[in-house]
Amino acid sequence: xxxxxxxxxxxxxxxxxxxxxxxxxxxxxxxxxxxxxxxxxxxxxxxxxxxxxxxxxxxxxxxxxxxxxxxxxxxxxxxxxxxxxxxxxxxxxxxxxxxxxxxxxxxxxxxxxxxxxxxxxxxxxxxxxxx
Amino acid sequence: xxxxxxxxxxxxxxxxxxxxxxxxxxxxxxxxxxxxxxxxxxxxxxxxxxxxxxxxxxxxxxxxxxxxxx
Numbered sequence: 328x329x330x331x332x333x334x335x336x337x338x339x340x341x342x343x344x345x346x347x348x349x350x351x352x353x354x355x356x357x358x359x360x361x362x363x364x365x366x367x368x369x370x371x372x373x374x375x376x377x378x379x380x381x382x383x384x385x386x387x388x389x390x391x392x393x394x395x396x397x398x399x400x401x402x403x404x405x406x407x408x409x410x411x412x413x414x415x416x417x418x419x420x421x422x423x424x425x426x427x428x429x430x431x432x433x434x435x436x437x438x439x440x441x442x443x444x445x446x447x448x449x450x451x452x453x454x455x456x457x458x
Numbered sequence: 459x460x461x462x463x464x465x466x467x468x469x470x471x472x473x474x475x476x477x478x479x480x481x482x483x484x485x486x487x488x489x490x491x492x493x494x495x496x497x498x499x500x501x502x503x504x505x506x507x508x509x510x511x512x513x514x515x516x517x518x519x520x521x522x523x524x525x526x527x528x
């Protein structure tokens with residue numbers, strides 16, 4: 328497994344853990360407090376420990392760069408679709424005669440970031456498997 | 459209409475050169491071993507500079523190493 332592939336797998340695992348923890352906390356503490364589960368995403372900063380030292384001198388070549396760019400396109404495309412859907416969902420939920428709570432905006436931000444990470448890293452893993 | 463295919467003779471040329479390993483070829487042209495594997499199996503089309511570097515390792519022209527069937 329190349330370094331970028333290991334990094335993508337790590338990102339999928341951490342993001343999935345955050346999402347599962349968030350969904351598991353909702354029935355216990357409610358939607359707004361359950362957002363604290365996204366603090367798990369802080370472990371993404373430990374990525375250099377996951378990539379680690381490699382015996383190979385080369386960590387990132389042209390094929391890795393091509394996969395990285397394709398995965399960015401896929402992840403960004405899905406992010407925009409989900410972001411637009413989230414905006415519409417917020418409008419239909421709150422209508423135009425009520426105030427949108429700040430925590431709702433924060434939740435949208437967390438969910439769209441999580442969606443981007445999952446789609447981008449997942450696309451990367453899929454493209455590596457296909458090649 | 460069938461999709462064009464990029465074929466290569468890298469595996470055969472490696473064996474002809476004292477059974478050069480994929481790792482040795484990868485280090486010679488500056489890519490990872492996984493990229494060489496993908497190129498040999500036809501799942502990844504190398505860039506032009508990489509294709510030229512690979513051909514130079516074997517002392518052949520690019521057209522002798524890679525062929526494009528449209």
